[in-house]
Amino acid sequence: MNRFLSVVAVADAVRVAVKTAPATATESVPVAQSASRVLAADIAADTDIPGFDRSVVDGYAVRSADTTGAGDSVPAILQCVGRVAMGTSDTNLVVRDSECTYIPTGGILPEGADAAVMVEYAEEAGGTILIKKPVSHGENVLLRGEDFKKGGTVFRTGRQLTPQDAGVLAACGCAMVMVAKKPVVGIISTGNELVPVTAIPGPGQVRDANASMLAAWLSEYGCVPRLYGIVKDDREAFDAAIATALPECDVVLLSGGSSKDDRDMTAGVIAGRGEVLIHGIAIAPGKPTIIGRIEGKPVFGLPGHPASAFVVLIAIVRPLLDRMLGLEKPLIRTVKASLAENIPSQRGREEYVRVRVENGKATPLFGKSGLLNTLVSSDGLICIPAGYEGLEKGNEVEVILW
Ligand code: AMP
Ligand code: MG
Numbered sequence: 001m002n003r004f005l006s007v008v009a010v011a012d013a014v015r016v017a018v019k020t021a022p023a024t025a026t027e028s029v030p031v032a033q034s035a036s037r038v039l040a041a042d043i044a045a046d047t048d049i050p051g052f053d054r055s056v057v058d059g060y061a062v063r064s065a066d067t068t069g070a071g072d073s074v075p076a077i078l079q080c081v082g083r084v085a086m087g088t089s090d091t092n093l094v095v096r097d098s099e100c101t102y103i104p105t106g107g108i109l110p111e112g113a114d115a116a117v118m119v120e121y122a123e124e125a126g127g128t129i130l131i132k133k134p135v136s137h138g139e140n141v142l143l144r145g146e147d148f149k150k151g152g153t154v155f156r157t158g159r160q161l162t163p164q165d166a167g168v169l170a171a172c173g174c175a176m177v178m179v180a181k182k183p184v185v186g187i188i189s190t191g192n193e194l195v196p197v198t199a200i201p202g203p204g205q206v207r208d209a210n211a212s213m214l215a216a217w218l219s220e221y222g223c224v225p226r227l228y229g230i231v232k233d234d235r236e237a238f239d240a241a242i243a244t245a246l247p248e249c250d251v252v253l254l255s256g257g258s259s260k261d262d263r264d265m266t267a268g269v270i271a272g273r274g275e276v277l278i279h280g281i282a283i284a285p286g287k288p289t290i291i292g293r294i295e296g297k298p299v300f301g302l303p304g305h306p307a308s309a310f311v312v313l314i315a316i317v318r319p320l321l322d323r324m325l326g327l328e329k330p331l332i333r334t335v336k337a338s339l340a341e342n343i344p345s346q347r348g349r350e351e352y353v354r355v356r357v358e359n360g361k362a363t364p365l366f367g368k369s370g371l372l373n374t375l376v377s378s379d380g381l382i383c384i385p386a387g388y389e390g391l392e393k394g395n396e397v398e399v400i401l402w
Helices: 010-019 163-171 210-220 237-250 267-272 306-323 373-377
Strands: 028-031 059-062 075-081 099-103 115-118 122-127 128-131 154-155 176-180 182-189 226-229 251-255 275-279 290-294 297-302 334-339 352-357 360-366 382-385 396-401
Touching: 010 275, 059 075, 059 128, 059 334, 154 163, 182 210, 182 237, 210 226, 210 251, 210 306, 226 237, 237 251, 237 267, 237 297, 237 373, 251 306, 267 275, 267 290, 267 297, 267 352, 297 306, 306 352, 306 382, 334 352, 334 360, 334 382, 352 373, 352 396
Parallel strands: 075 099, 182 226, 182 251, 251 297
Antiparallel strands: 028 176, 059 099, 059 115, 075 128, 122 128, 275 290, 290 297, 334 396, 352 360, 352 382, 382 396
């Protein structure tokens, strides 16, 4: 058996992974529960917002020309002809030359008025109103449709909705909103040495860190993780776990056993039930990664080492999830920084290095590859492209923040 993996470039692997994506499934959710979901249909305003010209201050609705030159010493003197009430439209209320009406914040601007004066710059004096500051045409007024125009696109498909968006959606009359269904992602941990989180590891045993880490990341990324426990390095056990997970999930991730050792079952089991599309990616860490497909569903073999599994999750699996969610842009946050030290790298593979970011400087955290602590003491990853022999101190890098 050939024990060497013939690796493919990261960009090609991502392309293959994304191609395995099933079509974006959608569901309708109450707008109050839409925050952080990904919009699956364009949203148009069903009415002008605001629906009428309205004041943004408590004060007086005026004809702006009447206030020209008004000041503390020479105020404009206007006749108050009424009060605007909230929530109704009084068509009898008209502001003519040298007249004004009282208007509360959000009140409908009466006919004839074109601006509002804040109450702070007005004074009541013997039945008249003294205006002590001029206002220009449209001042302190929101015009009908100024926020959103009827029929205009408010949000486009692929946007991750924010709480503020929920407010706008409600204003647009959306009680329910179409969003991408959360992909259900199955996680199977493999390895004879693994024990559950609740166990005290015996000699040679380690707790299953990957399932919790992958699940936590997936939840944050808008997916529903499903844990299928720990499977021994045994072909039948692998096969049974995949058979259980596949019908219940949209994507299945196996961690561990993805290399080409005799004990590495993942590739064989995927090939037995479906097809292995890629086995080996020019990425470090994470070279022994498998991308497969069974019954039309993507199945990944992630390397068991937690840091490798995490990097592959972000670099290779994430773009697939982006596609399934219909995202217009990935949900990852990045920041630019200047590299604090030289980083050597091997040409021919994309290398992901954990870095700490402080005051605009990114410091690489080198450590033994088996250690977990740099995953938590770092702020994110930088990628050294495959064509580079490294990066130099002072180079500008883009950090993918955790
Ligand atoms: P493997 O990819 O199965 O060869 O595993 C590579 C390394 O990752 C080994 O040291 C495993 O013990 C470790 N490993 C595999 N799966 C997990 C897991 N779920 N949690 C923590 N470490 C793991
Ligand atoms: Mg293993």
